[in-house]
Amino acid sequence: MFERLPDATTEPVAVTIDGAPFEARAGDSVAAALLAAGRLASRTTPASGAPRGPFCMMGVCFDCLVEIDGVPSQQGCTVAVAPGMRIVTQRGARAAEDPSS
Amino acid sequence: MSVAVDVAIVGGGVVGASLAWGMRSLGARLALVDAGDLRAASQGTFGLVWVQGKGLGSPAYVDWTLRSARTWRTLAGELREHAGVDVALEQPGGLHACLSAHEMEARAAHLDALFAQAGVARYDVAMLTRGQLAQRLPQLGPDVAGGSFSPLDGHCNPLRLVSGLHEGLRRAGVRRLRRRVSAIEPSAGRFRLHAGDAAVDAARVVIAAGRATPGLAASLGLDVPLVASTGEVMVLERMRRFLPFPLETIRQTDEGSVLVGDSHEPRDDAALDCAVLGAIARRAQRILPVLAGVRVVRAWAATRVLTPDGFPLYAQSPSHPGAFVAVCHSGVTLAAVHAHALAPAILDGALPPSLAPFGPSRLADVRAAA
Amino acid sequence: MSKVHDVAVVGAGPAGLAAATTTTSMGLATVVIDDSPSPGGQIFRAITTTPLRRPEVLGRDYWRGADLVRPFRPCGAEYLPATTVWAVARRGDGAFDLGVSAGRPGARIGGFFAARTLIVAVGAIERPLPFPGWTLPGVMTAGAIQGLLKSSALVPSGSIVLAGAGPLLWLAAWQLTNAGVRVDRVLETIPRGRLAEAMRHAPGFMFSGYLARGLDLVRTVRRRVPVVEHVEALHASGEGRVRRLRFAVAGTWSEAPVDVLVLSHGVVPNIHLPAALGCDLAWNRERSAFQPVADAWGGTSVEGVFVAGDGAGIAGVDAAAARGRLAGLAVANALGRIDGARRDAEASKPRQALAHALRGRPFIDALYRPAEAFLRPDGETIVCRCEEVTAAAVRAAVRTGAVTVAEVKAATRCGMGPCQGRSCLHTLAELVAAERGVTPADVGVPSIRFPVRPVTLAEVASWPAHAVAGAREERDAGRP
Numbered sequence: 021m022f023e024r025l026p027d028a029t030t031e032p033v034a035v036t037i038d039g040a041p042f043e044a045r046a047g048d049s050v051a052a053a054l055l056a057a058g059r060l061a062s063r064t065t066p067a068s069g070a071p072r073g074p075f076c077m078m079g080v081c082f083d084c085l086v087e088i089d090g091v092p093s094q095q096g097c098t099v100a101v102a103p104g105m106r107i108v109t110q111r112g113a114r115a116a117e118d119p120s121s
Numbered sequence: 122m123s124v125a126v127d128v129a130i131v132g133g134g135v136v137g138a139s140l141a142w143g144m145r146s147l148g149a150r151l152a153l154v155d156a157g158d159l160r161a162a163s164q165g166t167f168g169l170v171w172v173q174g175k176g177l178g179s180p181a182y183v184d185w186t187l188r189s190a191r192t193w194r195t196l197a198g199e200l201r202e203h204a205g206v207d208v209a210l211e212q213p214g215g216l217h218a219c220l221s222a223h224e225m226e227a228r229a230a231h232l233d234a235l236f237a238q239a240g241v242a243r244y245d246v247a248m249l250t251r252g253q254l255a256q257r258l259p260q261l262g263p264d265v266a267g268g269s270f271s272p273l274d275g276h277c278n279p280l281r282l283v284s285g286l287h288e289g290l291r292r293a294g295v296r297r298l299r300r301r302v303s304a305i306e307p308s309a310g311r312f313r314l315h316a317g318d319a320a321v322d323a324a325r326v327v328i329a330a331g332r333a334t335p336g337l338a339a340s341l342g343l344d345v346p347l348v349a350s351t352g353e354v355m356v357l358e359r360m361r362r363f364l365p366f367p368l369e370t371i372r373q374t375d376e377g378s379v380l381v382g383d384s385h386e387p388r389d390d391a392a393l394d395c396a397v398l399g400a401i402a403r404r405a406q407r408i409l410p411v412l413a414g415v416r417v418v419r420a421w422a423a424t425r426v427l428t429p430d431g432f433p434l435y436a437q438s439p440s441h442p443g444a445f446v447a448v449c450h451s452g453v454t455l456a457a458v459h460a461h462a463l464a465p466a467i468l469d470g471a472l473p474p475s476l477a478p479f480g481p482s483r484l485a486d487v488r489a490a491a
Numbered sequence: 492m493s494k495v496h497d498v499a500v501v502g503a504g505p506a507g508l509a510a511a512t513t514t515t516s517m518g519l520a521t522v523v524i525d526d527s528p529s530p531g532g533q534i535f536r537a538i539t540t541t542p543l544r545r546p547e548v549l550g551r552d553y554w555r556g557a558d559l560v561r562p563f564r565p566c567g568a569e570y571l572p573a574t575t576v577w578a579v580a581r582r583g584d585g586a587f588d589l590g591v592s593a594g595r596p597g598a599r600i601g602g603f604f605a606a607r608t609l610i611v612a613v614g615a616i617e618r619p620l621p622f623p624g625w626t627l628p629g630v631m632t633a634g635a636i637q638g639l640l641k642s643s644a645l646v647p648s649g650s651i652v653l654a655g656a657g658p659l660l661w662l663a664a665w666q667l668t669n670a671g672v673r674v675d676r677v678l679e680t681i682p683r684g685r686l687a688e689a690m691r692h693a694p695g696f697m698f699s700g701y702l703a704r705g706l707d708l709v710r711t712v713r714r715r716v717p718v719v720e721h722v723e724a725l726h727a728s729g730e731g732r733v734r735r736l737r738f739a740v741a742g743t744w745s746e747a748p749v750d751v752l753v754l755s756h757g758v759v760p761n762i763h764l765p766a767a768l769g770c771d772l773a774w775n776r777e778r779s780a781f782q783p784v785a786d787a788w789g790g791t792s793v794e795g796v797f798v799a800g801d802g803a804g805i806a807g808v809d810a811a812a813a814r815g816r817l818a819g820l821a822v823a824n825a826l827g828r829i830d831g832a833r834r835d836a837e838a839s840k841p842r843q844a845l846a847h848a849l850r851g852r853p854f855i856d857a858l859y860r861p862a863e864a865f866l867r868p869d870g871e872t873i874v875c876r877c878e879e880v881t882a883a884a885v886r887a888a889v890r891t892g893a894v895t896v897a898e899v900k901a902a903t904r905c906g907m908g909p910c911q912g913r914s915c916l917h918t919l920a921e922l923v924a925a926e927r928g929v930t931p932a933d934v935g936v937p938s939i940r941f942p943v944r945p946v947t948l949a950e951v952a953s954w955p956a957h958a959v960a961g962a963r964e965e966r967d968a969g970r971p
Contacts (some may be wrong), residue, residue: 021629021649021750021830025670028537028543028644043290045643047540061628066359066377067879071731073628078527078533080616081876082909082945083626089850091596093358093909097638098529100573101688113377116260116363116411157894223755284902287892299894304933357948359908381948395580395590399954413952415599418909421938426682451639 022055035105044101051077051084051096055109062086062096066113086110122319124296126152127313127466129323130218131302131337133157133328135279135452136426136459138286140327142199143464145293152321153290154314155330156301159374165391167354167382168279168374169367170210170454174231175269179432181478186451187244188357189458190273192194197277204292206285208277209375213366215274216254218265218408232269236253242362246271252273257365276367278375302330305337307441312341327467329447331426332389342440345448346484349389350425354382357415368382371405371412380411381405391422406490423462425450428484435463435479437472447470496522498822499606499911500568501576501764504532505808506815507612507799508559509667511568512608513819516686517828521568522604528573530560530801532614533634534808537642548669550662552704552808559812560585572600577950578941579768590954592775592946600944601953604644608795608822611765612781613759613817615801618780618861619914620655620680621868624727624736625754626876634756645670649750652736653716654678654725657859658705659695660755676747677712678722678738680756682862689858696854723864757859759917760802766939769793770829774932777856778805779866780917782938788821797821809848816841833950859965866918867925874922875915877908881924889926895935896923909945912937 024045031046037057044053050075055061061071063085074084077097084096089106092114096107128144133155141153164430172190177184190212199211219225229248236243250267255272289373290297300316305326307313314321329335335345359377366374370383383401386394398420406413426448428434435448449455466472472480500511504526514521535556546554547786563570582588586607594600596758619634624630633653639645646667651674653664666675696702712718724739727749736749759780766772770791782804789797799818800811806921824834829946857926868874868882880903888902899905905919905931906912912919920931943949 022639022645025543025644025646027548028542029544030542030644034664038797041627041857045542046647047537047542049641050640052645055639056643056645065879067877070626071628071878072626074631075626075635075876076617077630078616079944080910080913083876085909088596093416094596097635098526098573102595104951112417113359113361115762116360116415157898280901280904284888285894291892297892299892355948355951356907358945395578395588395941395951395954396956398941398951400956402948402954404953406952413949414947416909416947417942418911418945419907419949420940420942 021058021060024056033101033103035101035107038109039106048101049077049097050086050088050094050099050101050105050107053101054084054086054096059109063110064112069112124298124319125150125322126150126296128325128327129154129305129312129321130327131155131305131314132333133287133297134282134329134331135456136331136447136449137284137327137329138290139452139456139459140329140447140464140467141290141295142286143234143460144468145240145290145295145490147465147468149468152296152298152323154298154300154316154321156347157360165379165421166279166453166470168372168453169215169369170212170275170277171215171369171451172244172273173215173269173273174235176241177231177235177238177429177476180238181237181475182432183241185458186454189455190275192461193457195220196460200285200289204285204289206281208282208285208286210275210277210317212273212275214270214272214368214412215367216258216268216270216371218261218268218393220365220404221266227230228269236294244271245274246273260363260409260411262407262410274367274384277453278374282453282456286372305340305444307341307444310443312444317373323444325445325446325467325470327447331425334446334448338446341438341444343436343438343444343446344481345434345446346429346447347423348427350427350428351384351386351388351391351422352382352425353384353393353401353422354380354418355398355401355417356380356419357412358418368408371409375416378418379415381412389424391424393422395418430484434481434484435472435480437474437480443470492699494605496520496569496604496606497605498608498610498824499524499587499589500610500612502532502612502614502802503527503530503570503613504614504800505556505559505576505811506614506802508563508821509812509815510610510799512562512566513816514822515566517823517831519826519828521821522571524571524574524576524604525588526573526575529554530563530570530572533638533714535559536638541641542644549666550669552592564766565631575944576764577944577946578954579764580831587795590950592944593949599947599950601950603955607836607851608797608825609768610789610797610815610818610822611768611802612798612800613761613764613802614955615805616755616757616761616913619918620754620756620865621874621882621918621951622725622727622870624733626830626873627729627733627749628725628729628731629733630752630754631728633659633753636663636753637666638668640666646670647751647753650675650748651748651751651753652676652678652747653740653753653755654722655755656680656861657755657757658855659758661709661712663715663755664712665949673931674716675749677716677718678720678725679718679719680712680860680862680865682723683721685858685860689854692752692854692857696851701851701855723862751867756861756865758805760804762802763911763913763939763943765791765798765802766936767941767943768796771873772936774930775804776930777853779861780805781920781923787817789818790821795825796900798885806849810845813841813845813848814856817845823825852859868918869923871921874918875905875908877910877914878904885919885922886926889923894927896920896937897909897935905914906937909947911943912939
């Protein structure tokens with residue numbers, strides 16, 4: 021659904037998405053990495069459980085909320101990928117406690 | 122436009138709408154007149170149906186509050202049946218958390234003083250230690266020394282309460298005029314309300330207009346003293362339900378959002394004060410450290426409708442019988458008694474002796490003392 | 492919170508960069524705070540970092556952004572990228588405290604800056620194009636697609652459809668096709684007859700500089716992609732993500748497979764920060780949008796607060812830079828750095844540039860005025876993406892007694908989610924107005940308060956205490 025142009029020369033950045041390794045690129049936001057990995061849908065809504073994915077990519081819509089390094093409800097489009105980052109798609113409302121803690 | 126009714130209620134917030142709700146099925150022709158600016162109080166409310174600790178200085182208020190909490194379920198049932206609205210009433214008990222030994226002592230002393238009043242029967246509320254509370258709510262922070270817990274407390278969704286009351290009133294055919302009342306003119310034993318391009322002619326008038334009440338009531342010979350008090354509330358993002366019961370300053374709604382509110386500021390504007398929000402947030406994350414990483418989605422400030430002693434004021438004008446005022450702070454908690462006890466009394470044309478403690482004379486005493 | 496800057500510029504797009512370059516040139520201590528990790532704003536996003544090597548993909552207008560970034564870099568402003576302003580409070584001495592948030596998830600760093608004046612240059616956000624299915628994964632905005640291209644060299648693949656109206660629709664189609672992407676269709680939602688209406692503004696447009704560039708771009712896209720005009724309804728569907736798009740022209744529905752559906756419906760000012768600051772807002776009828784009320788220098792109804800760029804009213808990139816400079820001059824004058832005569836003299840060039848940039852706007856505004864069907868949706872179309880409130884629910888709330896936007900919000904939860912109403916507030920105002928038979932100007936400006944971005948409770952807790960009764964750390968033993 022998304023592919024990288026041959027222009028892209030930036031450094032690879034190894035992350036995991038729902039536990040599976042994925043090679044993002046430097047300069048990618050978490051939401052961009054999800055799309056590059058073929059994950060159009062990255063969460064379900066707390067209200068009805070409907071699937072949602074990145075929509076605006078500029079921090080406006082809050083549809084790309086994901087768990088990053090154990091912290092839930094992060095705007096994937098506003099966070100840059102970093103080596104070793106753990107990205108987990110989110111189901112419904114977040115829990116009160118960070119799963120990592 | 123001119124309308125003639127038996128009772129005109131000024132104010133469509135939770136108090137005015139609850140009174141109209143109680144009157145709607147009693148055969149009176151009603152008009153509810155409000156400017157549509159419900160932001161002042163009814164949209165700022167926290168949503169507690171709260172009993173514990175209230176009424177120091179007013180034994181009648183202890184009873185009144187208890188009675189409302191115990192009959193609230195009936196009101197919720199009526200709204201489900203006649204308005205199709207679930208106001209999400211839950212009464213699983215509630216916690217007043219204390220963050221130090223000093224706060225524990227002060228709370229215990231407050232409750233002791235409350236129940237030491239003549240005519241106040243002790244109800245179920247207990248001071249619990251941190252260890253006892255942690256069994257019910259393991260997320261409590263290490264700073265929590267303990268607190269008082271009462272099984273009588275609860276909460277509801279106040280936005281749905283207000284919109285549900287209005288929906289039910291609409292279905293019952295109650296006339297609602299969306300205009301600001303500028304003057305109430307007594308004439309020949311009746312009242313003429315001037316509201317923009319409309320006039321309402323009514324045998325009785327009830328002013329339940331929150332902080333707009335004093336100005337309207339003065340012309341009918343009723344003195345309604347209110348003091349300035351602003352509160353601020355933050356709404357945190359939706360979470361899976363984890364709070365089994367509401368705290369006095371933190372509650373989780375049926376939709377999962379967590380509300381945090383904890384300030385009494387002596388001012389009468391509704392501007393947000395970030396420093397106050399900061400203090401509220403610091404206290405909340407000490408009580409429930411799991412909230413520290415949860416995002417604040419919205420915040421608001423609202424002015425309370427507060428009499429000098431904090432208790433409700435219900436009165437009929439001695440100079441213009443048929444004119445009533447009803448103002449109070451805890452409009453959500455008291456919604457059931459407002460609908461089921463105060464509303465019929467106003468329709469009867471006389472407030473019963475049991476409501477005399479909520480009359481204006483006790484405030485005159487307060488004023489004289491001050 | 493010791494140092495008090497002369498001016499805090501919020502936003503590092505064309506307006507913010509021009510404003511900061513101006514204020515620093517006047518010797519004012521300037522801090523620039525921007526959400527993005529690199530300067531340029533949305534339009535020049537990633538201009539200093541983009542991996543794209545072929546300049547012709549994004550076009551000459553994109554690379555012109557370097558002319559704004561180049562003088563900004565050495566200008567001496569303190570620059571805080573990837574930093575969000577979430578609250579501003581007026582201090583006793585009249586200056587502003589700004590609460591900011593930055594850092595990685597789990598390691599957010601709260602901070603505070605103080606400034607005597609503010610230039611709010613927060614730009615525009617995309618106007619929603621609501622229709623059934625617009626919330627499905629795979630449906631994205633044109634700005635999102637451009638951002639992926641600029642920042643990550645990512646392009647959509649599979650069946651790609653663009654839908655909507657406005658310059659950005661054509662620009663996105665042009666850039667994608669420049670990059671070698673096959674676009675199945677462009678569906679334009681401009682109603683029939685609109686071009687004729689807009690023609691009365693054509694003389695200004697002819698001399699605006701938009702004409703040659705715009706016509707060339709549209710012609711090129713039309714050569715590359717089938718364009719369907721006068722699309723009056725859209726309906727997307729699919730399990731788990733978008734798969735099919737139905738669209739109607741003159742009452743006849745067609746269907747197309749789609750993997751990525753790109754929407755553009757113009758842009759509206761990002762009003763949350765000025766609104767929360769208490770700046771008066773007004774409804775702009777020509778552009779169907781709220782915008783801050785501002786004088787010719789960007790001065791708002793709140794003393795010391797200036798607005799510049801598309802956030803002050805949509806006018807495009809050239810106007811944004813000019814208005815940034817004007818706001819910078821006004822601040823320098825307000826702070827006593829330059830007198831009125833110097834300010835006016837320095838303003839003559841940006842005023843000329845502004846006048847030139849504004850010439851073509853009436854034509855563009857008239858041509859691309861959103862179609863009624865998408866401005867005021869109906870039925871099960873979701874209006875509030877966060878709380879999943881439908882157009883039918885909003886309309887029903889008005890029919891059963893709600894009058895103001897605030898009441899409808901309370902009755903439906905529309906606008907109460909984490910996006911804080913950014914996605915729905917214009918649609919909400921339009922729907923309330925439609926149901927009441929009035930204009931959005933009559934339904935009340937939505938109440939917008941701090942925090943203007945969701946921040947954690949811990950970040951709110953970091954706001955320094957001050958001596959306010961009611962802000963006690965120790966609690967009452969009980970209420971009366």
